[in-house]
Amino acid sequence: MTMDFVTPLDHLPRRLWDAVIDGDEHAATGAVRRALDDGADPEGVLLDVIAPVQGRVGREWAANRISVAQEHAATAINERAVAAVAGHPAVRTEPTLGRITVACVDGEWHGLPARLLAEVLRLRGWYVDYLGAQVPTPHLVTHIHRTGPDAVALSGSIATRLPTAHATITACQAAGTPVLVGGAAFGPDGRHARLLGADAWAPDARSAADELARRPLPRPRPDHQPMDDLPHLSDQEYTYVARSRPRLVRAVFDGLEAAYPAMRGYDELQREHTAEDLSHIVEFLATALYTDDGELFGEFLLWTAGVLAARGVPASSLLPALELLSRELQEFPRAAGVLRAGSARLTRTPLTTAGTTE
The missing domain is CATH 1.10.490 (Globin-like)
Incomplete structure (x- = not known):
């Protein structure tokens, strides 16, 4: 005789999807809080529930099964679900590992992937400065001069922002700070990250957190020369x-x-x-x-x-x-x-x- 065990995450994806597609913020955040109250792993809620639900939102819009307005509302609700995780008493972690700045490339409005990474890094014990979507490069450089992070984690979903990402990577490195990049803009295999000279690339938030935990990214040397224009x-x-x-x-x-x-x-x-x-x-x-x-x-x-x-x-x-x-x-x-x-x-x-x- 076998027994089926139900974990706190088993029903959460469906409950969150129903709440998101119905535009019910209270139902979404309530479902997340209850799962955490019942012992759900906070990182699992972020990356195995909220992130896939947001991915489905994008696919449903592309397939013309939801409107632009529904897509925007669903994204806003998922952002509130992330905030519900971040604010839950069970997830408070004292920072002990160092400091990371998380930001989106200037012109990049898709901030949720970066926010997910920021919260995962906090769970892992990093002090995180999350700067949000569409961060102009001069403001990012000013911030890293002021705070001295161990690394910048730069997010980009839209490939047309790659020229700007290149300038941002180079500027951060010139300021002595290594750059880890991620997001669909950099290619499923990270080929554009390598082309643009990033110090590291990760395909998703969990991999990015693992990469930063595995080893400190080496700081650019004082005589570091930023990459000139690509030969082509x-x-x-x-x-x-x-x-x-x-x-x-x-x-x-x-x-x-x-x-x-x-x-x-x-x-x-x-x-x-x-x-x-x-x-x-x-x-x-x-x-x-x-x-x-x-x-x-x-x-x-x-x-x-x-x-x-x-x-x-x-x-x-x-x-x-x-x-x-x-x-x-x-x-x-x-x-x-x-x-x-x-x-x-x-x-x-x-x-x-x-x-x-x-």
Whole structure:
């Protein structure tokens, strides 16, 4: 005869999801507090419950099953759930290991991953300065000069913030502070972290905390020389595309009505969304040129095609825009190559929704 044992975490994911999707902050924070009262591991609540629920929120938005407003409300409730963990009497830990500054790259609005890391590090015994989302590099450097942390943990979810992340990493190292980076922006294998010269990379908050516990990150030497511009940037293609984004978006938008007749029937909101999508395409192209990583652009196209498909817009609608952009950039070989590869990948990859492949 066997007995089924129920742990405090067994039902929490479902209860939190129901509360989040219903917009019920009190139910969400109450469920978290009860689980902690019953002996749930605080780190497990943060990383095995709240983080996956937030990931599901993003996937549900991408699949067009919840609205932007619902996604924002759900994120706010998950932030309150994190605060409920942080404020629970069972999780108070005296800092004994050192000091870490946790911040998001300037322009990065997705602060919850960084907040989760900050709370995990506090649980592990670090003194943590959590600076939140969208931290300008000069303010971050001023902070580390004032507080002298053992390391900066820098979070980035959106790849288009990688050029800014590069400048931030370099500035922190020039101030004598090592930098650990994490988040989707740096690639699932950390390839962009290595390219931009970060001292360490971690795929998730638990791994980041483990990395910092394993060994102190070595401080940059006093004669440390920040990385110069990446060699492939000498062709100035990134600079041109980044600075020309408004003009490129206008040119492609103006040509789309002839290249994609369905656009002639768009209402004002649909046209506005089309302009936003074009701006994102050019911004991701610029980032692919900065990192010399065409795969980054291809992955973005597949994700965008899935989001559009979930909203009833065929993925093929992207191809005329890419062709028009290629014409505008025909004298730029790296940009043209990235666009050709992106179009080919989009054409040959069967899509379902939200960039998932069959």
